[in-house]
Amino acid sequence: MNDFLYYCPVRVHFGVGGIEKALPMELSHVGKTVMLAYGGGSVKRSGLYDRLTGLLEQAGQKVVDFGGIMSNPTYAKVLEGVEVVKREQVDFILAVGGGSVMDCAKVIAAAAKAPKDLWEMVTVDHQFQMEGIPWGAVVTLSGTGSEMDNGAGITNEALQRKGNLPGTYAEFAILDPSFLLTVPKMQLMACAFDNLSHCMETYFGRGTGVMDRMNEALMHDIVENIRAYLKDPENIEVLGNLMWDSSLVQTFLFNMGKPGDFQCHAIEHQICAYTNCNHGRTLAVIHPSYYRHIVHDAPEKFARFGKAVFDISGHGKTEMEVALEAIEALTAFIREIGLESTLTGSGLEINEEILRKVADTCGLSEGNVRKLDRDEVFDLLKEVL
Numbered sequence: 119m120n121d122f123l124y125y126c127p128v129r130v131h132f133g134v135g136g137i138e139k140a141l142p143m144e145l146s147h148v149g150k151t152v153m154l155a156y157g158g159g160s161v162k163r164s165g166l167y168d169r170l171t172g173l174l175e176q177a178g179q180k181v182v183d184f185g186g187i188m189s190n191p192t193y194a195k196v197l198e199g200v201e202v203v204k205r206e207q208v209d210f211i212l213a214v215g216g217g218s219v220m221d222c223a224k225v226i227a228a229a230a231k232a233p234k235d236l237w238e239m240v241t242v243d244h245q246f247q248m249e250g251i252p253w254g255a256v257v258t259l260s261g262t263g264s265e266m267d268n269g270a271g272i273t274n275e276a277l278q279r280k281g282n283l284p285g286t287y288a289e290f291a292i293l294d295p296s297f298l299l300t301v302p303k304m305q306l307m308a309c310a311f312d313n314l315s316h317c318m319e320t321y322f323g324r325g326t327g328v329m330d331r332m333n334e335a336l337m338h339d340i341v342e343n344i345r346a347y348l349k350d351p352e353n354i355e356v357l358g359n360l361m362w363d364s365s366l367v368q369t370f371l372f373n374m375g376k377p378g379d380f381q382c383h384a385i386e387h388q389i390c391a392y393t394n395c396n397h398g399r400t401l402a403v404i405h406p407s408y409y410r411h412i413v414h415d416a417p418e419k420f421a422r423f424g425k426a427v428f429d430i431s432g433h434g435k436t437e438m439e440v441a442l443e444a445i446e447a448l449t450a451f452i453r454e455i456g457l458e459s460t461l462t463g464s465g466l467e468i469n470e471e472i473l474r475k476v477a478d479t480c481g482l483s484e485g486n487v488r489k490l491d492r493d494e495v496f497d498l499l500k501e502v503l
Contacts, residue, residue, distance in 0.1 A: 119327045119375035126369045128266055129290040132362065134354065136294040137169060137256060144254060144290050145177040149209020153182040153202060155223045156214045157189075161258070164300060170214060170256065182206045187215070190390050190397070191222035193237055193274045193283075199226035203251055211253035213288075216309070217262025217397075220255050221270035224285030227251040237274060240283060250286035258297040260361040261309020261398060263316065263368025265291035273391055279479070280387040293365065295358035303351065306360075307344070307455045308398030313364045314340050315401045319383060320367065322412075322419060323485040325376035333372040334426035339363055341427060344455055377485030382408055384481035385495060389461070391479075392472050399464045402457040406449045407498045416487040417441040460502050473499040 131140035145152075152174055154167075161167045174181050184202055187195060202208065203226060213223035227250035229236040239245050255265040264270070268287045273280040298306060317337045321330060343359045350356065382404045389395050413420050417438045424430040424444025428451070432440045449459065458464040477496035482489060490498075 119325070122374045124371070124374055126266065126371070128288050130265075130293060130365065131290065132293045132358070134294055134296045136292040137166075137173065140290070140292050141170075141173050141256075142177060145174065145179060147289075148179070148252060148254075150179055151182060151207055151209045152179045153184050153199075153206070153208040153211045154214065155184045155187060155199065155211055155219055155226070157185070157187045157216075157219050160300075161185075161214055166214065166256075166258070166297075170212070174212075179210075182208055187219045187222045189218050190271065190273050190280070190394055191218050193272050193276075195222055196225045196229055196236075196272060199223075200229045203230040208251060211251055212256065213253060214256045214258060216257070216259025217264040217271075217312075220257075220262070220264035220288070221272065221285070223253050223255075224250075224264075224268060224288070225270045225272055225283050226285075227253045228285040237281075237283065241281065246284050247286070252289050253286070254289045255291040257291060257293050257361070259301055259305070259309060260293070260295075260298060260364045261306075261312045263313065263364045263366075265293070266365050266368040267370060271387060271390075271397070273394075278391050280391040282383075282387070291365070293361050295354055295361045298357040298361065299352060299354075303348075304456055306347070307457060308396055308402070309364075310340065310344050310347075310360055310398070311402045311452070311455070311457060312398035313360075313367060315382060315398070315405060316367045317372070318405065318423075319380045320370075320372045320378045321423065322409075322416070322487065323373075323376050323378040324487055326419070327375055329372045329374055329376065333367075334423075336363055336366060336372070337423075337427045341451065348455065379483050379486035381483040381486050381490065384483060385476065385499070388476040388480040389466075389468070389472075392475060393466050393468055395461075395466050396464070399457055400461070400466075402452045403459060403461055403464060403502050404499075406445055406452070406459070407502045409445045409448070410501075411490070411494060411498050412486065412488055413441050413445060414438075419487070420444050461499070462503060468503070470500060470503065473503065 420441035428447040
């Protein structure tokens with residue numbers, strides 16, 4: 119196992135009614151001007167917006183409204199938020215929503231304190247902004263685990279690039295599983311697969327150790343609880359398990375001591391830059407194709423994955439047979455939960471010309487069992503067009 123430094127500073131308040139229980143205490147530690155960052159109209163339609171503004175006003179905070187954060191947030195939206203923070207002299211950002219809202223908020227927080235343009239600072243100068251406007255999260259859509267890390271998927275439309283831009287860590291996160299009751303089923307399935315994807319990309323990085331044993335348990339729990347949700351979508355215990363599973367993997371505890379293989383995420387990010395695709399649904403298309411390309415480089419790991427996560431028996435089978443069965447079990451699970459197996463089947467307007475651009479511009483993982491070249495990325499994408 120490699121040397122590492124582990125740090126995860128986020129305070130987590132988990133449970134039904136967490137806003138009323140935790141937010142007043144947390145607000146006592148923040149400044150007087152709070153920017154309420156959120157996405158579309160669901161926060162207002164559900165009554166959550168009024169609950170939050172009421173608590174903020176009771177605490178004596180001035181509320182600065184910042185809505186309209188889109189799925190796959192753009193860098194232009196980040197800069198819009200930075201302008202609001204500076205103009206209104208915002209002391210604290212409260213992000214209310216799922217991964218897109220939290221990603222946007224954490225980068226706004228960093229960019230507002232950066233000495234120059236944050237995108238250029240990170241991608242050109244390779245410098246990171248370590249301090250920012252403090253922020254916290256009220257999680258209403260679970261799957262990305264964005265409340266636990268400082269990374270953010272941000273699309274720079276001018277450059278046609280979606281990058282993992284570093285922001286700052288949240289001060290706290292409030293996780294109320296009852297919020298997931300109003301999430302449409304297929305949206306929740308896409309988010310849950312994103313969570314499973316985070317686990318798999320950590321797991322299939324080179325090397326092994328105690329972290330992999332913990333990861334196997336988490337992946338098995340995600341699969342088990344997704345199936346339980348499909349049978350009983352109003353079960354708060356199941357929703358709570360899925361919500362906490364999502365947070366746990368993004369503490370990056372399972373990455374410690376080994377590199378991760380985030381090749382699928384790197385490919386998806388560039389597909390998103392050209393198509394504004396749904397993150398989890400697109401990952402579900404890419405993963406099986408990618409794994410068929412690398413399974414012969416690590417049959418023992420795929421076999422172990424199949425046994426631990428999908429309860430595949432190895433009796434009377436070769437290691438490679440179990441490994442291939444594991445990939446088919448993953449593919450069958452994706453179909454079972456209603457996600458698609460092709461890019462066009464998932465509703466994307468995409469063709470081989472775009473796939474070639476994706477292959478030529480996506481990041482190439484250094485942590486996987488075998489580094490792909492750009493032609494192979496193109497090939498694995500054509501297979502699921």
